[in-house]
Amino acid sequence: DIFIIALDGLPDKYEHVFDIIIHREPFPDLKVVRSMLTTTEKRLKSTGQSTTLDTSSSSLMVLLANSGNNNARRSTGTLGELRSLKLGYLSIDAYFCKIESIATILASLSLPIRKDDIFIIALDGLPDKYEHVFDIIIHREPFPDLKVVRSMLTTTEKRLKST
Numbered sequence: 001d002i003f004i005i006a007l008d009g010l011p012d013k014y015e016h017v018f019d020i021i022i023h024r025e026p027f028p029d030l031k032v033v034r035s036m037l038t039t040t041e042k043r044l045k046s047t048g049q050s051t052t053l054d055t056s057s058s059s060l061m062v063l064l065a066n067s068g069n070n071n072a073r074r075s076t077g078t079l080g081e082l083r084s085l086k087l088g089y090l091s092i093d094a095y096f097c098k099i100e101s102i103a104t105i106l107a108s109l110s111l112p113i114r115k116d117d118i119f120i121i122a123l124d125g126l127p128d129k130y131e132h133v134f135d136i137i138i139h140r141e142p143f144p145d146l147k148v149v150r151s152m153l154t155t156t157e158k159r160l161k162s163t
Contacts, residue, residue, distance in 0.1 A: 013044060035116050042124050078105055086125040092157045096150050119146055
């Protein structure tokens with residue numbers, strides 16, 4: 001179908017996420033695929049691998065980007081703060097508390113953030129030393145919820161601090 005053809009047209013550096021998408025049972029919906037590709041694209045950019053995706057209106061990435069939540073795209077200071085949030089000096093627990101408090105503020109401003117988007121934002125703000133747990137998370141079946149992800153990251157943080 002057209003969806004598989006579009007995914008197959010992605011550059012080779014997206015091969016691992018393509019394999020994950022096509023082998024998931026049940027096949028993920030457009031929102032999940034969009035989130036997975038966006039997260040992978042951000043991870044590639046953060047590691048210095050430039051993206052060479054087609055920016056024409058027929059591009060899968062353009063279609064996926066246009067399928068998102070319009071409220072989440074509003075340009076506000078609070079939304080910008082959430083999207084630019086990085087782990088930095090925070091602990092994993094403090095980092096997730098900050099994300100949750102900003103999401104609560106946005107919801108009270110009638111700008112609710114989907115749980116999938118919170119998940120993507122949380123993973124995107126992690127430093128490279130969490131790369132291995134990031135890969136484990138996106139390959140899990142079924143895809144873990146935010147509570148499980150937070151627990152996995154807290155465990156990893158404790159392990160990293162003990163070494």
